[in-house]
Amino acid sequence: MTPILYSFRRCPYAMRARLALLSSNTTVALREVVLRDKPAQFLNVSPTATVPCLVTQDGVIGESLDITKWALDQNDPENLLNMPNAGWALIDETDGPFKLALDHTKYAARFPEQDTQKQRAVAEAFLTRLDQKIDRWLFERISIADLAILPFVRQFAFIDKNWFDEQPWPNLHGWLDRFLCSDRFEQIMPKYGRWHEGDVEVLFPNAQEKA
Template structure:
């Protein structure tokens, strides 16, 4: 009688580890791309006031997001995480929705001068003397939101008829800007930006990446 052959055991494949913080716009954009690409990760929600040692060991810069790949490679910048994830799978062709140089131009302006204005608008008391929020609001409109309005008046998304990397990379920052003074943002003559923002915030993708998660504790991992 032939004895059944033992079946080879399949070892679990370790998942990438994502250190994240729910409300951080940089972490939101990383989660959007990872979820869109269908890349499973072990998400570790952190407390900014009590950053875990494991995260700081992987990335001494101490900010989120941080993606630690199973082979040990560490991606410390949100845009790098987005492009890596979409390099694994890009079902709605975010990367090629428009020439990448055109898309990255929006991201560079967002991550540079617009983010600085956003911080000064959201936290005017951090400046000495304190900033005038109305002035920061108007400067942000002139720099980024009016150019966005002009682009979106002509097409559905920032770089054309398809949603792309630029849209999803800017979305969390425009959302944060709008939340500082919702009445002022709603009153601004930006109908196309308002429609773009509401449309993207209402997607199942955005709702999925904003689901609340318990804070990860290193002690729980070791127990």
């Protein structure tokens, strides 16, 4: 069976999964989910009701990083999994304290108990470290750390792009700009209509329609 990916275009976790599926050239049927009105079929399979969620013939994978690893274990032509352990630690930091600080900054109104300035400072400290690490990539060559972290840096950057662009992070800016201008980014960001049961499946990558 063609695996099914429940996805949401702008979700950084789903972007991470699509980046790995694209790199591994693993074809899935992409079902675009509207988060405020999740389809029953998705809720029936997803353990956490979050996207991304991949349904394979062997079971359901409900965590973006696990989908990423599953895809690259099938096929990893860019050798993305070959990176120092420090890469996994950076991904964990991204998903943990950085994402928390990002949400507390972006959705400050939802977290009145949080000090927004402090939260932004946590995110800034992390991005400053990334800036110091990046030459062209986080490590010597492209790795899964770049592709797993970039969607979150993008989300943070667009909270206030003018402010972000004024920060003293030249390497980080170049890294994000190259990503946003890449074919890779274009290929994971087509706009898909919301999925309904019975729709012709949309294949990703390639976005051909399955007859």
